[in-house]
Amino acid sequence: MIFSTLEHILTHISFSMVSVVITLHLATLLGNEIIGLYISFEKGMIVTFFCITGLLVTRWIYWKHFPLSNLYESLIFLSWSFYIIHMIPYFKKQKKNLSAITAPSAIFTQGFVTSGLLTEMRQSEILVPALQSQWLMMHVSMMVLAYAALLCGSLLSVALLSITFQKDILRIFEKRKHLLIESFFFDDFQYQYINEKGNILQSASPFSVRNYYRAQLIEQLDHWSYRVISLGFIFLTIGILSGAVWANEAWGSYWNWDPKETWAFITWTIFAIYLHIRTNKNLQSANSAIVAFIGFLIIWICYFGVNLLGIGLHSYGSFTLTIN
Secondary structure (H helix, E strand, C coil): CHHHHHHHHHHHHHHHHHHHHHHHHHHHHHCCCCHHHHHHHHHHHHHHHHHHHHHHHHHHHHHCCCCCCCHHHHHHHHHHHHHHHHHCCCCCCCHHHHHHHHHHHHHHHHHHHCCCCCCHHHCCCCCCHHHCCCHHHHHHHHHHHHHHHHHHHHHHHHHHHHHHHHHHHHHHHHHHHHHHHHHHCCCHHHHHHHHHHHHHHHHHCCHHHHHHHHHHHHHHHHHHHHHHHHHHHHHHHHHHHHHHHHHHHHHCCCCCCCHHHHHHHHHHHHHHHHHHHHCCCCCCHHHHHHHHHHHHHHHHHHHHHHHHHCCCCCHHHCCCCCCC
């Protein structure tokens, strides 16, 4: 009874803190120069993290098994993993670039979990025989940590693509503008004079400084994306290998081509391709970012696909919505 009440309290506190943190995050986006708001936002993230940690520990003690037995608990653990990734680079100078991705991911995941849509799944049940194993903690925790890291890294790559394509679009508009000026208003000599004058002014304008900072931002996004995805790829590899050993103990075979296993293998392959492209110096960072974006979509299919359909050997975490 005590643990059930504590779990209920921590759930409401975490949801309240998420609401406050969302407000502070939006305020920091609107006012970048307000340092006090950013400090309050980071403190709110830390408080929410400890609330989620307490919630997971409470369920662990109360239900006497590691809290990763259904989709509700895995989503809480996913949110907790986002908070962990958010706080890893806390003392780094480039932490704001990563927190712009990790913070919303953690906030909205936890907000969804505690919003009441998964009320029926909050009540944990006796584990099915396949889950009554010590491999539950090893395999599922590694997989969820891998999902969190790969999702954050992929979102950083998506941000990189957005900035890169925005620059290309601006170049296209600039070329069209010059073509229109050249075609309709000036002859070749006048256009050449204005173009040379514009180049001189542009070299002294803040546009060159803006391009420098854009290039720096792209480089930082590519750097953080590579590091986070590499970490997630390691977790994913460990999770797949430990899952194979667990499957051999539970079902008598290391690999059964179950839908969850198949999509996990596809996810592993996609991010192996990303790492191969990323380490190739002859290819641009945008090429690997496109692969990471594809991997972002594949992860959600792997994570929610089996749960939505309720098929295969991993269908114990079926997805059920309860709208109050």
